[in-house]
Amino acid sequence: MLFQQVVGLVCCLSLVLAKTHTFNFTASYITANPDGVKDKKVISFNKQWPPPEIHINKGDRVELYLTNGLETKNTSLHFHGLFQNGSNFMDGPEWVTQCPIQPGDTYLYNFTVDQVGSYWYHSHSGAQYGDGMRGAFIVHDDKEPFKYDEEKVITISEIYHDQYYDIFGEFLNRYNPTGAEPIPQNLLLNDTANSTIYFEPKKTYLLRFINVGLFVSQYLYIEDHELTIVEIDGVYVEPFKASHLYMTVGQRYAVLVTAKDHKDKNYAIVQGFDDTMLDVIPDDLRLNATSYLVYDDEKPLPKEYKINDLAFNDYDLTPLDKEELYDDYDYQITLDVVMDNLGDGVNYAFFNNITYTHPVTPTIITALTASKEHVTNPRIYGSNINAFVLQPNEIVEVVVNNHDDGRHPFHLHGHTFQVIQKSKSFDDEPVPYDENDHEPFPKYPIRRDTVNLEPNGHIVLRFKTDNPGIWFFHCHVDWHLEQGLAAVFIEDPLSLQNQKPPQDFYDNCIASGIPIEGNAAGNKDFFNMTGENLQSQPLPEGFTLKGYLAFAISTFAGLYGLWSIIQYGLEDSVQYDEKIFNNLEKILHENNLIQEADQVAADAEVNEHTHLSRGEE
Numbered sequence: 364m365l366f367q368q369v370v371g372l373v374c375c376l377s378l379v380l381a382k383t384h385t386f387n388f389t390a391s392y393i394t395a396n397p398d399g400v401k402d403k404k405v406i407s408f409n410k411q412w413p414p415p416e417i418h419i420n421k422g423d424r425v426e427l428y429l430t431n432g433l434e435t436k437n438t439s440l441h442f443h444g445l446f447q448n449g450s451n452f453m454d455g456p457e458w459v460t461q462c463p464i465q466p467g468d469t470y471l472y473n474f475t476v477d478q479v480g481s482y483w484y485h486s487h488s489g490a491q492y493g494d495g496m497r498g499a500f501i502v503h504d505d506k507e508p509f510k511y512d513e514e515k516v517i518t519i520s521e522i523y524h525d526q527y528y529d530i531f532g533e534f535l536n537r538y539n540p541t542g543a544e545p546i547p548q549n550l551l552l553n554d555t556a557n558s559t560i561y562f563e564p565k566k567t568y569l570l571r572f573i574n575v576g577l578f579v580s581q582y583l584y585i586e587d588h589e590l591t592i593v594e595i596d597g598v599y600v601e602p603f604k605a606s607h608l609y610m611t612v613g614q615r616y617a618v619l620v621t622a623k624d625h626k627d628k629n630y631a632i633v634q635g636f637d638d639t640m641l642d643v644i645p646d647d648l649r650l651n652a653t654s655y656l657v658y659d660d661e662k663p664l665p666k667e668y669k670i671n672d673l674a675f676n677d678y679d680l681t682p683l684d685k686e687e688l689y690d691d692y693d694y695q696i697t698l699d700v701v702m703d704n705l706g707d708g709v710n711y712a713f714f715n716n717i718t719y720t721h722p723v724t725p726t727i728i729t730a731l732t733a734s735k736e737h738v739t740n741p742r743i744y745g746s747n748i749n750a751f752v753l754q755p756n757e758i759v760e761v762v763v764n765n766h767d768d769g770r771h772p773f774h775l776h777g778h779t780f781q782v783i784q785k786s787k788s789f790d791d792e793p794v795p796y797d798e799n800d801h802e803p804f805p806k807y808p809i810r811r812d813t814v815n816l817e818p819n820g821h822i823v824l825r826f827k828t829d830n831p832g833i834w835f836f837h838c839h840v841d842w843h844l845e846q847g848l849a850a851v852f853i854e855d856p857l858s859l860q861n862q863k864p865p866q867d868f869y870d871n872c873i874a875s876g877i878p879i880e881g882n883a884a885g886n887k888d889f890f891n892m893t894g895e896n897l898q899s900q901p902l903p904e905g906f907t908l909k910g911y912l913a914f915a916i917s918t919f920a921g922l923y924g925l926w927s928i929i930q931y932g933l934e935d936s937v938q939y940d941e942k943i944f945n946n947l948e949k950i951l952h953e954n955n956l957i958q959e960a961d962q963v964a965a966d967a968e969v970n971e972h973t974h975l976s977r978g979e980e
């Protein structure tokens with residue numbers, strides 16, 4: 364009886380204490396100089412860059428008004444790691460759970476948070492957040508299972524000196540046939556270079572590291588200070604002592620660090636790019652950056668510091684709640700990752716031969732407006748979004764096999780997943796998951812929302828379908844997302860139909876002339892796919908685009924800017940495909956493509972100026 368009263372009291376107290384946090388943000392460009400090397404137009408909130416950290420408590424409501432002041436660009440906002448349980452339409456990714464927000468318009472993100480830990484927010488319109496539209500989102504827990512004196516949020520990222528929209532055109536382009544990712548120019552910690560983080564002796568700090576970058580994974584270590592990992596991606600873990608971290612973009616690690624008991628010395632905080640992810644390493648790119656852990660401003664700053672063993676595997680961690688492995692799955696999804704060219708010459712990324720091509724109307728609109736009879740039929744969601752319809756209260760297993768030699772940090776919206784297999788990388792041949800011959804499953808698998816897939820390796824993930832919604836599953840290397848490395852999980856759409864987005868949600872679509880009813884093609888006849896967005900046609904048989912471009916480049920070399928060859932590592936493809944362009948003319952003739960080749964050369968000439976002038980900057 365007494366117990367019940369106490370429980371009752373606690374429940375209602377926390378109800379009373381739940382707070383609404385209102386934010387009124389206008390996204391607009393300002394000029395900043397994040398690394399102290401070059402000015403750049405970055406996306407600010409209310410002319411402030413870096414955008415603010417958001418801190419709330421578990422149970423609180425967020426009402427965030429986002430005004431698009433970007434003049435010529437659409438925008439959107441995603442809260443990475445939040446489940447949006449019951450509020451799928453607040454998740455943020457354009458074409459998945461909302462329409463893009465047009466310049467001049469305001470959109471309200473309004474949701475409650477029933478989770479704890481380290482999260483972040485970022486634009487989910489292309490790779491736009493790379494220009495700075497991202498920040499930390501921390502949910503405080505009054506029952507944290509560890510103690511500390513002070514908390515510090517520390518973001519890490521890479522910076523491109525050029526603007527995303529300028530780089531992007533050259534990336535997703537047939538003159539970049541290998542799909543080589545643009546190379547960033549610098550590393551940032553707390554959104555600057557040469558950062559100083561202050562420590563006071565004897566204190567214990569909770570450092571929340573968040574990789575808010577869009578491409579490169581980073582190593583992170585602090586000279587002569589041990590890191591005790593206590594949370595990953597919002598999931599508490601058994602305290603785990605580590606000398607350093609390895610963080611893909613999108614991942615978060617909260618670590619306890621106990622300060623020295625004296626102020627005799629200052630220490631180095633070192634970031635290092637995982638340089639295996641870079642196709643070319645320009646001579647002037649620094650791969651490591653040193654920031655400063657300062658106890659005493661009067662003492663000299665630390666020198667560079669180096670550790671030798673960089674081995675690190677998040678798979679070794681154990682969730683604090685010891686949630687057991689989900690025994691078996693009810694439904695299995697296998698996704699094979701391939702990067703390849705289509706007939707338009709562009710290098711795309713594929714799951715099972717499909718490169719994500721956004722629908723005419725956001726997938727959530729299709730799910731909200733289809734009849735009960737049709738809403739669970741994957742066909743209505745289109746043939747180009749990798750749609751998977753999931754039944755409620757099932758265990759879903761997602762197997763991702765990498766047929767590519769790049770690293771891919773996969774992120775799922777709306778859930779954390781158990782990571783039940785995580786292979787090492789393989790040099791030569793892809794090693795897909797074999798259900799009948801695999802490493803033993805962990806008893807208490809780690810759970811997180813972003814996990815790294817190694818070159819030619821595989822991952823196996825399991826989660827329970829207890830959150831109705833349209834959930835994006837994609838590579839968080841946003842260059843790869845732009846190449847189409849995404850799938851859409853349509854989880855319990857019958858229940859999703861009970862969620863009622865506000866009028867604002869529909870108005871935002873109407874403002875762009877996007878249908879607010881219909882299938883992936885925007886047709887009210889749900890099985891008429893006329894007008895659907897589709898990926899480009901494949902290349903003709905026996906024809907490789909790399910070879911074709913190599914031919915065009917070598918024949919008309921003088922016309923083609925050296926800049927792109929260096930920047931995008933085309934040299935490699937020229938060598939790689941030597942044997943192909945030996946008989947290339949024959950192939951071109953057979954496919955009546957000689958004229959096309961001439962056109963490539965002519966276009967290259969037109970582009971020469973842009974490329975060269977950029978190269979000379």
Ligand SMILES: *[C@@H]1O[C@H](CO)[C@@H](O)[C@H](O)[C@H]1NC(C)=O
Pocket residue numbers: 387428
């Ligand atoms: C948000 O800020 C803008 C510009 O400062 C102002 O016009 C608007 O009324 C504000 N909206 C809210 C809901 O506070």
Ligand SMILES: *[C@@H]1O[C@H](CO)[C@@H](O)[C@H](O)[C@H]1NC(C)=O
Pocket residue numbers: 396397398399400555556557
């Ligand atoms: C960091 O240090 C480098 C080298 O001294 C300097 O070029 C750069 O401007 C500094 N950056 C900032 C943001 O202070």
Ligand SMILES: *[C@@H]1O[C@H](CO)[C@@H](O)[C@H](O)[C@H]1NC(C)=O
Pocket residue numbers: 435436437463465875877
């Ligand atoms: C913004 O979204 C609208 C609606 O889809 C689209 O027509 C327009 O091209 C987009 N604008 C930009 C700059 O991407």
Ligand SMILES: *[C@@H]1O[C@H](CO)[C@@H](O)[C@H](O)[C@H]1NC(C)=O
Pocket residue numbers: 426473474
């Ligand atoms: C946010 O959502 C809640 C719950 O639906 C609603 O009561 C509240 O009015 C909304 N806030 C605004 C500003 O619309």
Ligand SMILES: *[C@@H]1O[C@H](CO)[C@@H](O)[C@H](O)[C@H]1NC(C)=O
Pocket residue numbers: 515516517553559560561
């Ligand atoms: C990050 O930099 C800002 C100033 O730009 C500063 O106010 C903040 O304290 C820094 N964060 C940490 C963890 O030192």
Ligand SMILES: *[C@@H]1O[C@H](CO)[C@@H](O)[C@H](O)[C@H]1NC(C)=O
Pocket residue numbers: 582633634635636637638650651667668669670673
């Ligand atoms: C720089 O980082 C790389 C990992 O990216 C590491 O191998 C190397 O040891 C680091 N160098 C220094 C000086 O810390």
Ligand SMILES: *[C@@H]1O[C@H](CO)[C@@H](O)[C@H](O)[C@H]1NC(C)=O
Pocket residue numbers: 699715716
């Ligand atoms: C992808 O295409 C290849 C070649 O056409 C084919 O062999 C393979 O079965 C396809 N894979 C899937 C999952 O459709």
Ligand SMILES: *[C@@H]1O[C@H](CO)[C@@H](O)[C@H](O)[C@H]1NC(C)=O
Pocket residue numbers: 446448777778829830
């Ligand atoms: C969503 O909320 C329901 C209860 O309302 C709960 O059973 C379910 O576990 C939640 N899902 C997630 C992913 O938190």
Ligand SMILES: *[C@@H]1O[C@H](CO)[C@@H](O)[C@H](O)[C@H]1NC(C)=O
Pocket residue numbers: 886888891892893894
């Ligand atoms: C399918 O939709 C298109 C475009 O809305 C329309 O023109 C066409 O007549 C429809 N086809 C059928 C068979 O209804």
Ligand SMILES: [Cu+2]
Pocket residue numbers: 770771772838839840843844848
């Ligand atoms: Cu990727």
